[in-house]
Amino acid sequence: MSAPVSQVPPAHPPKISLKNVHKRFGPKVVLNGIDLEVGRGESLVVIGGSGTGKSVMLKCILGLLHPDSGSIRVDGQETTKLRARDREKLLHKFGMLFQGAALFDSLKVWENVAFGLIQGEHMPRAKAKEIAIAKMGAVGLGPEVGELFPSELSGGMQKRVGLARAIADEPEIIFFDEPTTGLDPIMADVINELIVKCVKDLGATAVTITHDMASARKIADRVAMIYQGRIIWTGHAQDIDHSGNPYVDQFVHGKADGPIKMQVRAL
Amino acid sequence: MGFLAATGRAFLVFLEATGKLGLFTIAALSHCVRPPLYPRQIMRQMIDIGYYSLPVVGLTALFTGMVLALQSYSGFSRFQAEGAIATVVALSVTRELGPVLGGLMVAGRIGASMAAEIGTMRVTEQIDALSTLSTNPFKYLVAPRLLAGLTMLPLLVLVADIIGVFGGFLVGVYRLNFNPSSYISRTWEFLEPIDVISGLVKAAVFGFVVALMGCYHGYHSRGGAQGVGTATTNAVVSASILILVWNYLITGIFFSTK
Numbered sequence: 001m002s003a004p005v006s007q008v009p010p011a012h013p014p015k016i017s018l019k020n021v022h023k024r025f026g027p028k029v030v031l032n033g034i035d036l037e038v039g040r041g042e043s044l045v046v047i048g049g050s051g052t053g054k055s056v057m058l059k060c061i062l063g064l065l066h067p068d069s070g071s072i073r074v075d076g077q078e079t080t081k082l083r084a085r086d087r088e089k090l091l092h093k094f095g096m097l098f099q100g101a102a103l104f105d106s107l108k109v110w111e112n113v114a115f116g117l118i119q120g121e122h123m124p125r126a127k128a129k130e131i132a133i134a135k136m137g138a139v140g141l142g143p144e145v146g147e148l149f150p151s152e153l154s155g156g157m158q159k160r161v162g163l164a165r166a167i168a169d170e171p172e173i174i175f176f177d178e179p180t181t182g183l184d185p186i187m188a189d190v191i192n193e194l195i196v197k198c199v200k201d202l203g204a205t206a207v208t209i210t211h212d213m214a215s216a217r218k219i220a221d222r223v224a225m226i227y228q229g230r231i232i233w234t235g236h237a238q239d240i241d242h243s244g245n246p247y248v249d250q251f252v253h254g255k256a257d258g259p260i261k262m263q264v265r266a267l
Numbered sequence: 268m269g270f271l272a273a274t275g276r277a278f279l280v281f282l283e284a285t286g287k288l289g290l291f292t293i294a295a296l297s298h299c300v301r302p303p304l305y306p307r308q309i310m311r312q313m314i315d316i317g318y319y320s321l322p323v324v325g326l327t328a329l330f331t332g333m334v335l336a337l338q339s340y341s342g343f344s345r346f347q348a349e350g351a352i353a354t355v356v357a358l359s360v361t362r363e364l365g366p367v368l369g370g371l372m373v374a375g376r377i378g379a380s381m382a383a384e385i386g387t388m389r390v391t392e393q394i395d396a397l398s399t400l401s402t403n404p405f406k407y408l409v410a411p412r413l414l415a416g417l418t419m420l421p422l423l424v425l426v427a428d429i430i431g432v433f434g435g436f437l438v439g440v441y442r443l444n445f446n447p448s449s450y451i452s453r454t455w456e457f458l459e460p461i462d463v464i465s466g467l468v469k470a471a472v473f474g475f476v477v478a479l480m481g482c483y484h485g486y487h488s489r490g491g492a493q494g495v496g497t498a499t500t501n502a503v504v505s506a507s508i509l510i511l512v513w514n515y516l517i518t519g520i521f522f523s524t525k
């Protein structure tokens with residue numbers, strides 16, 4: 001645990017701030033003192049190896065998992081000790097694209113996209129359907145796809161439906177868990193631009209997890225790298241190639257040699 | 268020492284599970300009575316539980332009534348009490364066999380499917396997704412199922428009562444050569460409202476128990492396909508056992524002879 005720590009602070013006041021957040025599953029320590037701030041209207045990209053706790057971190061912020069200790073604030077409000085009803089109110093601010101899309105398989109695609117509008121905001125179904133079809137258009141899915149069920153879609157299409165669902169009710173804070181994984185390079189770039197647009201046009205605060213460096217460069221205002229349950233580096237997106245941090249260097253350039261050792265044995 | 272420790276551990280696990288179930292039940296009940304409710308979801312569950320269980324429950328009741336008539340005939344004829352068959356069929360079906368067998372069949376059909384559906388939603392993060400879309404999973408998933416179970420099972424059992432008695436009638440008239448009108452009047456003669464009502468109360472409790480077990484085990488399932496499989500098994504087994512236990516308790520409450 002001698003990784004050098006450098007922090008570039010975001011614009012103040014922060015929209016989300018994590019202080020010393022710990023989370024373990026049984027003996028397995030996943031988050032080991034996460035410190036992170038995300039500014040209002042900022043797009044933060046979190047990078048880090050597989051299984052280092054990126055998804056767990058997002059779920060802790062949402063309250064889907066409870067951190068063992070530490071403080072998580074959203075708009076200055078401490079969220080780790082919220083009661084169920086206040087938590088529901090807080091979650092109104094959030095939209096999330098899950099890594100596995102997590103579409104409701106008993107509902108049609110358009111009903112998935114319109115779900116937050118119909119159930120959360122009590123919009124009439126006809127109007128919600130119009131908006132849903134518009135959002136699906138933005139992720140490159142025609143209206144005919146809306147009548148299908150999620151199980152009838154390809155993996156990449158499911159991801160895009162998940163994305164449309166996450167942005168449909170124009171939340172203040174949007175989390176994207178690997179939005180471009182499983183997409184072809186062209187569609188990936190379309191999605192990158194869509195995410196940028198969400199942040200610029202809606203003024204949303206975005207946290208994106210990705211392994212795709214092209215995507216990170218395009219989306220990010222700032223980049224944070226997670227390693228062994230801590231944020232070991234944060235910096236501006238343009239500094240990512242000369243971070244001066246060997247861990248970040250290795251990750252960004254995708255080299256097997258370096259301070260990060262993969263737990264693999266030769267065949 | 269080892270034995271004591273093992274017993275103690277088992278006891279603690281039991282207490283923890285009971286506590287967890289208790290909290291789950293309270294949370295679920297509180298969402299059943301607090302708006303917003305989801306009428307579409309409630310309707311869907313009512314149709315699933317009430318309408319689509321009709322064939323299974325109806326067939327069960329029909330054959331139960333028929334076999335009851337046959338069995339009591341062969342038994343009662345030993346002491347020339349064949350005349351009591353209609354009454355025995357009516358009482359057994361309305362008080363006991365309608366609700367219990369109906370409940371068990373529904374536990375197998377509905378409890379399993381609820382646990383599988385909610386369990387799959389859990390392991391594919393759909394339940395997490397619900398929360399991020401400003402929808403309380405208890406309200407959206409659990410409450411409609413509990414309400415549907417509570418209301419639809421009595422209706423199902425009422426139908427089962429009628430079909431069961433009719434099954435007895437069929438065997439009585441066509442196989443044992445009873446006079447139809449005297450069989451029917453025998454059926455009514457000793458049947459009291461409390462017989463049917465106690466059966467319907469049982470049905471409501473069983474419906475609630477089946478839905479509760481399905482939701483509880485599904486909601487807490489973990490892992491992947493295997494976890495969902497375990498949840499399904501646990502839902503059916505625990506619902507069936509609870510049905511038998513509650514059946515005894517409710518019978519005790521209604522018909523305790525002091």
Ligand SMILES: Nc1ncnc2c1ncn2[C@@H]1O[C@H](COP(=O)(O)OP(=O)(O)OP(=O)(O)O)[C@@H](O)[C@H]1O
Pocket residue numbers: 025030049050051052053054055056057099
């Ligand atoms: N519900 C859970 N129960 C037990 N362990 C878990 C659970 N969720 C995550 N973990 C563990 O936490 C670690 C981090 O998981 P997480 O999903 O956050 O990884 P990640 O950084 O998102 O990886 P990837 O890039 O592959 O998605 C993993 O080692 C995983 O085994």
Ligand SMILES: [Mg+2]
Pocket residue numbers: 054055056099177
């Ligand atoms: Mg992940």
